[in-house]
Amino acid sequence: MPKHSTQADTVIVLDFETTGLSPDMGDRAIEIGAVLIEQGEITASFQELMNPGMKVSAFIEDYTGITNTMLRDAAPCEDVMERFSDFIAGHNLVAHNASFDKRFLDAEFARMSCAYSGDFACSLLAARRIFQNAPNHQLGTLVKYTNIPSVGSFHRALYDAEMTAKLWMAMLENIGERYGLFDLSFSLIQKLSKVPKKSVHAFLEKC
Secondary structure: OOOOOOEOOOEEEEEEEEOOOOHHHOOOEEEEEEEEEEOOEEEEEEEEEOEOOOOOOHHHHHHHOOOHHHHHOOOEHHHHHHHHHHHHOOOOEEEOOHHHHHHHHHHHHHHOOOOOOOOEEEHHHHHHHHOOOOOOOOHHHHHHHOOOOOOOOOOOHHHHHHHHHHHHHHHHHHHHHHHOOOOOEHHHHHHHOOOOHHHHHHHHHHO
8 A cells, every 4th residue: 555545535534623824823722633534524623722831812712612620630731742643654644724734733743743644635725626616615614514414513623624525525525426536636726726716627627
C-alpha cells in the first residue's frame, strides 16, 4: 500500500477550535476533532480538548461552548498533538476553510518539531465549485443545502469534522452522478478547487 492513499474517498477530515484566528498572533488550539474516511465510510474518530496554557476569552467560550474550566483539566497541547500525529500518519487531510486549520496544525506541530506527510484539500473551495447555487458556502449552510442530517452543535471540533466529512462525500457523489467519475483521486479535487467557477463543467467533462 502506498504511504498514503491517493484516492479522494480515503482521507482524514479535521477541525480545530482555537483561542483566536491566528497562530502568528499567539493563538493556540483548544480542541481537535477528526474522522478517518476509508473508501467512503467513516471508520475512526479522534477528539480531545487541550490546555493552551492561557485563558480563553468570553467570546470563544460562548462561540464554542468550551470553557476555561473544561480546559483546566485537559492535557497540554503538545501531548494531544503527539497522539494526533499518530492518528493522521499516512493520510491526506481535508478541512473546511483548510488554510485556517493548516496554519494551526503547522504551528502546533512546529512547537514539537513534528511533521506530517499528507497533502491538504479544502472542502470550502471545492464546494464553491460543485455547489455553485448554494446561498453561501459556510459549513452549516452547505449541510442544509445538501440535506445532510445534522443533530449536534457546530463549532465543536468533532461535530464539525463529521459534518465536513459528510459534505466531502456528498461532493464526491455529486461529481460521480453528474460526470460518471466514481474513482476520484485526491489530487483531482485539489486541482478542481483552483479551477475558475465558470470552467468547472468543462474541467470535469474532460476528466
